[in-house]
Amino acid sequence: MRILLAEDDYVTRKFMIGFLSKYGECDVTVDGMEAVDAFMMTLEDEEPYDLVCLDIMMPVMDGYQALMGIRNLEKERGILEKDGVKIIMTTALNDEQNVKMAFDLGCTVYSGKPIDQDKFEQVLVKFGLI
């Protein structure tokens, strides 16, 4: 599985890489803009990611913007909603409002930090990713 991770905090990033590498090859970006760029690149190379993990509070572009960006790129390519990449928001923001906005913008999973690794894994199984 190909994974894209966007996370600006070094410590969290290190942890996430360690955690995600179990499931596949993990590319890392440090802000939302880079994440969208990386996604665009793999779309063009036709080796799309299977999973994108986005932090919300990030420099340059936040996770919501990156989420919108990715979904728009998909829309533009005529990729159907059900075939879109699985996007997991990984964030310490756990307000209902934040969650709702992420869902409205088309994220697949909203996972609060600290991440519940068991459930995270369960959800990957549900999607048939592992």
Place this chain on the structure above:
Amino acid sequence: MTDKINAQGMLDTYLLECEQLLEQIQTIVLQEKDKTYFEKESIHEIFRGIHTIKGISAMMMYDEVTKISHKLEDVLYCLRESETKQPPAAELAEQILKVTDFISNEMTKIGSGESADGKATEHLIQLNSFLDKIRDDDQMEKAEVKENMYEEPQQFYIPPKVSGTSCFYKIHLTFRPGLDLANVHAYKIVYALKEIAEDMIYEPEDIISDDNTAEEILKKGFDILLQTQKKEEDLHKILKTGYALTGVEIISGTAREYCKGFTPEEEKTKEAMPDINIGRTYVPGDFVIESKEPGKGKKLAKDRMERTSYIRVDVKKMDMLLRLMEDVKNSQNALLGNKDLRVEGLNLENFDMAAEQMLKASAKLQSAIMAMRMMSLSNTFQRMNRIVFETARQLGKEIDFEMVGEEVQLDKNVVEHLLAPLMHIVRNSVDHGIEMPQEREAIGKEKRGKIILSAKLEPSRVCISVEDNGRGLSRDKILEKARKQGLISQWEKEEDYTEEEVYRLITLPGFSTKEEITEYSGRGVGMDVVISNLQEINGSLEIESEEGVGSKMTMFVPTTIIKNMEV
């Protein structure tokens, strides 16, 4: 729940919703249990409740809760779809209550930070055999009962790992006097603790790049607030290994104390920032981080995260403030335009400058006062929504109601004055404007009528309109009635009246009284009330209508009640 570090808004919402639904279900079950069979309507209602619980639990990934509610839903579905014998109420009640008990038990666990580890297996077996029994009794219909399909939700929410075992410590460290670069030593400790920390705050903050902190640390010591899974002795072990420490003081505390920070006034935890917003909506882009200064927490580019706090103020005081503002304005004008100043050859250069400053300041003051009094129309609009809904149901009419521009803001006073006129107009639209469904179909209109309530902000005024696609105003009927009531004299010709003048007739007092509503389908019930209310706030009314097509009443009102804003 309130003791948790992060505001677990999402989880709270989920728990609250489940709790309410469970309570509802239990109330219904208790009502029904002594009857012979459950009422059909009750089964529907329980079904809806459990269906919602299933949906949200699936999204939250509480699989056992999802499974058991799905099974109960199966049972209810079967009862709902088959027209045959119902199981005895007492038996069904028992099954339902077992399920709700199981779910409430899981909710309690989730609420207190434990994991929802209950297994529903046994309940599932019981429910299955119960279901089989119903189906057996119901052999004939079995084939016709459709399968209750379970649809996996498309989106999931994983709550943050509830660290029931998280401990909170306040650590005070003192370093050997005369130690060089105490700040770097402090940083090394912070770094070592990061490995085990779930969250950490320390003071002084900027220990990496600010050398002055070295002295401060030596003098006052170094304070750390730490959230971790580790035990106190583990901390001692980490802190012992050569950091030139002379004193290590560890106090364990609660999450609540931790949230309060070093001193009770300071409420800052790195991650707890966003939970403090009330009544604000975010948009993508609000969470862009501008900078992460050394040793400090993240700072958002848009400073939306600031705590907004509100106080309640008596409206009378606000009104008084407004009146005083007008007094100030008047006396200001009297002062600046004072005829004593009109002296030949007087040098007023400095005076004029001061006057200009005063004008600016008072203009700002005025707009600040105005802004305080602004409120949105959404409440008023929602009330109209209910009125349309209720009136339409009473009258047996079918109406789609659409609202545009609820967010437009107006002075509180204006909003209050709008309520009565708006109610009149909206009621009229439902009552007299929109035809009965059969009547609409007969004349080739869509069966459902439509009413659009909209507000639009224009420079210095707002227009609020109620538009319907009903029967419109009847010119002939209005004129006929006006003549009867003596509002038009005998010798005036009807052709002399323009549309506008005709419509104006209905706003005259006494044009229509209540007894005549049913006799005359022409509108105009209490339209004079509308006008007088509008006049109080300097508003006006415009009526457009086409017979058979619909009508539109537009109210123009000022955004504020002060007539001229310029000083």
